[in-house]
Amino acid sequence: MTVLIDKRDGYRIITLNRPERLNAFNTALHEALAAALDEVAADDSCRALLITGAGRAFCSGQDLHDRVMKPGEVAAKAGEALLKHYNPLLKRLRTLPIPVIAAVNGVAAGAGCNFALAADIVLAARSASFIEAFARIGLIPDVGGTFFLPRLAGMARARGMAMLAERITAEQAEQWGLIWKVYEDDKLIGEAHAMCERLAKAPTYALGLTKRALDASVGNDLDAQLQLEYELQKLAGSSPDYAEGVRAFLEKRKPNFTGKKVKE
Ligand code: LHQ
Numbered sequence: 001m002t003v004l005i006d007k008r009d010g011y012r013i014i015t016l017n018r019p020e021r022l023n024a025f026n027t028a029l030h031e032a033l034a035a036a037l038d039e040v041a042a043d044d045s046c047r048a049l050l051i052t053g054a055g056r057a058f059c060s061g062q063d064l065h066d067r068v069m070k071p072g073e074v075a076a077k078a079g080e081a082l083l084k085h086y087n088p089l090l091k092r093l094r095t096l097p098i099p100v101i102a103a104v105n106g107v108a109a110g111a112g113c114n115f116a117l118a119a120d121i122v123l124a125a126r127s128a129s130f131i132e133a134f135a136r137i138g139l140i141p142d143v144g145g146t147f148f149l150p151r152l153a154g155m156a157r158a159r160g161m162a163m164l165a166e167r168i169t170a171e172q173a174e175q176w177g178l179i180w181k182v183y184e185d186d187k188l189i190g191e192a193h194a195m196c197e198r199l200a201k202a203p204t205y206a207l208g209l210t211k212r213a214l215d216a217s218v219g220n221d222l223d224a225q226l227q228l229e230y231e232l233q234k235l236a237g238s239s240p241d242y243a244e245g246v247r248a249f250l251e252k253r254k255p256n257f258t259g260k261k262v263k264e
Contacts, residue, residue, distance in 0.1 A: 003032035004054070005039070008193075010200025011048040012040055019055025024063035025111055030085040037092040047259050048199035049096065050192055051119060052103040061110025061133060078139065086111060086143045093118050094215060097208030097261075099199050103192035104170070104179070109133040114143035117152065120211060121195070122179035124170035125188040130178065135165040151218055153178045203241035204259030235262050 004015040014036050016023035023029075040046050053059055062081065093100060093115075102119035109131040116122055116130070124130075132149070134141045141149065141162050149158035153176045161168060170182045183191050199207070209232040217225050236242055241257045248255035 001032070002026070002029040003036055005036050007046075008196070008200075010045065011050060011196040012036075012043075012046050013050045013052065013196075014040075015052055015054050016059050017054040018063075019053075019057070021063055021065070022057035022060035022107065022109075023053040023055070023112065024060045024065075025085070026063040026066055027085070030089065033089065034085075034092065037089075037096065040098075041092070041096055044259075044261075047098055047202070047204040048196040049098060049100045050103060050196050051100065051116075052189065052192065053105050055106070057106040057112075058102075058104045058108040058116055058128065059112025060107065061112045064137070082142055089115070090118055090144045094211075097211070098204055099202075099207055099211070101192055101195055101199070103188055104128045104130075105185075105188060107131065107167075110139075111143040114141060114145040114148065117148045117178060118144050122173075123188060123192050123195070124173060124179055124182050125185040126170055126182055127185050128170040128182075130161075130168045130170075130173050131165060132161045133165055135163055149178075152176075201257060202259070203236075203239070203245065203255075203257045205239050205241060205261050206236045208261075209236050235264060238262050 002016075002018055004017045006013040006015070014033070016029065016033075018024060018026070018029060040049055099121060100119045102116045102122045104116050104122060104124040105128060106125065107129050108116040110133040113130045113132055132141050132145060134145070140146070145162065149161060153161070157176055168178070170179070173179045174182045213228055213232050216228055220228065239262050240260050241255075244257060245255045
């Protein structure tokens with residue numbers, strides 16, 4: 001099984017499971033991951049998703065053993081892999097209407113690095129690292145790298161990471177704003193689960209709308225973004241969770257959110 005799926009109360013865990021290759025992406029892993037993400041998207045009881053890696057790595061990117069071919073074939077195959085697997089993967093991840101947490105347990109390289117950075121909240125073990133490894137093998141950062149890196153860490157760091165392809169420590173990544181938080185190695189998975197348990201009780205519909213608004217903001221001017229906030233807030237404002245949140249505040253108790261969607 002190249003991908004392990006575990007179901008908990010209100011959330012799921014997807015574990016990339018090719019530890020002998022540091023969880024590198026091959027076709028089987030791509031297909032299993034796509035199916036797992038589709039399953040999550042179809043399950044209204046799933047209100048958060050945790051993604052992590054088996055063994056000592058998070059993901060080492062494309063399995064390079066699959067990439068040995070005759071001269072002239074490489075370019076076509078690299079492009080094909082993006083169209084067939086990686087781009088749909090990124091779209092699946094970004095359009096999931098629930099928070100996605102990446103628990104980066106070890107090295108995240110190439111496509112594995114950018115896959116991790118595409119999660120909503122990225123947590124990392126202190127010994128984890130991030131490598132935009134593409135330049136080492138003559139490629140450009142793909143899987144959203146050229147989109148997310150400058151937005152998360154700024155252009156100077158994006159250029160340095162992309163062109164130098166150096167290993168960035170988890171601590172550095174946190175300082176740069178590439179990721180949310182670093183935990184001691186033995187605490188990472190427990191903290192990630194605690195976060196998912198908390199998010200499984202959050203106003204999920206509003207969080208999904210928040211994700212949509214934040215993603216759209218990078219391409220919008222202020223007017224367009226204010227208009228979008230207006231439209232999405234109307235939806236959030238008509239959700240049962242909003243009514244419950246206000247009631248709970250006034251009654252000085254904890255809200256009991258259901259995450260229920262509103263008909264759009
Ligand atoms: C691997 C891999 C790997 C196969 C470790 N593949 N076996 C998109 C579209 C189309 C085409 C191409 O690519 C892309 C996107 C991309 O992702 S391009 C970037 C691909 N990834 C890389 O270039 C990273 C390659 N890996 C590494 O640089 C190192 O392995 C890192 C820095 C991740 C970890 O280094 P170490 O901790 O020293 O481990 P290691 O190198 O000894 O690896 C352990 C084993 O895992 C080893 O196998 P072995 O049989 O010798 O024990 C590696 O061959 C294997 N492995 N990454 N991507």
